[in-house]
Amino acid sequence: MATIRLGDTAPDFTAQTTQGTLQFHEWLGASWGVLFSHPADFTPVCTTELGTVANYHPEFTKRNAKVIALSVDGIDSHHEWIKDINETQNTTVDFPIIADESKEIALLYDMMHPNASEKATVRSVFVIGPDKKVKLTLTYPASTGRNFDELLRVIDSLQLTANYAVATPANWKDGENVVITPAVPDDEIATRFPKGYDRVKPYLRMTPQPNK
Numbered sequence: 522m523a524t525i526r527l528g529d530t531a532p533d534f535t536a537q538t539t540q541g542t543l544q545f546h547e548w549l550g551a552s553w554g555v556l557f558s559h560p561a562d563f564t565p566v567c568t569t570e571l572g573t574v575a576n577y578h579p580e581f582t583k584r585n586a587k588v589i590a591l592s593v594d595g596i597d598s599h600h601e602w603i604k605d606i607n608e609t610q611n612t613t614v615d616f617p618i619i620a621d622e623s624k625e626i627a628l629l630y631d632m633m634h635p636n637a638s639e640k641a642t643v644r645s646v647f648v649i650g651p652d653k654k655v656k657l658t659l660t661y662p663a664s665t666g667r668n669f670d671e672l673l674r675v676i677d678s679l680q681l682t683a684n685y686a687v688a689t690p691a692n693w694k695d696g697e698n699v700v701i702t703p704a705v706p707d708d709e710i711a712t713r714f715p716k717g718y719d720r721v722k723p724y725l726r727m728t729p730q731p732n733k
């Protein structure tokens with residue numbers, strides 16, 4: 522499979538998971554989706570990552586986003602490991618973890634980077650919109666746990682910019698001022714952005730976040 526690029530349709534698949542067999546697109550339904558791989562069960566960084574996602578699950582749900590993890594370990598291993606995650610991370614893992622022993626899905630999503638590891642996936646993240654298009658990809662090495670606050674921040678940006686002609690500036694957080702996209706002419710700003718705007722430069726026009 523070629524690299525998956527932004528705007529591509531997320532490949533569909535059937536998966537064995539800790540919550541039974543599922544068809545990815547059907548499981549996503551009308552929700553946003555976060556598919557993320559982790560290198561291996563019973564490893565320290567992965568344990569903290571899965572625990573963090575479990576603790577953040579209400580935040581993903583609030584954003585109408587379903588989360589699903591993947592590793593190339595088996596289903597019995599996943600179930601045993603979940604007990605450790607729940608115990609050590611003070612949580613309850615209540616999202617599915619895919620058991621991709623054949624590596625079929627990992628290969629489909631280009632999660633195997635053989636020059637990094639022959640056996641395990643890298644730490645990939647795919648954010649998928651309700652239209653099943655890929656909105657964000659991230660690739661981290663096994664040695665670096667991901668920042669799930671950043672992932673929530675990006676989902677906030679994706680959902681905002683899907684609905685308004687705005688983009689979010691560097692280090693933006695939900696509730697802060699946003700950039701009016703260059704496609705909006707100055708003479709339409711007053712009606713489209715009634716909260717007002719600051720014309721710092723002709724191409725840099727800031728406005729309060731329109732949905733707050």
Ligand code: BEZ
Nearest residue numbers: 560564565566567663664
């Ligand atoms: C970890 O999750 O701790 C880990 C997994 C694979 C390689 C290195 C670290």
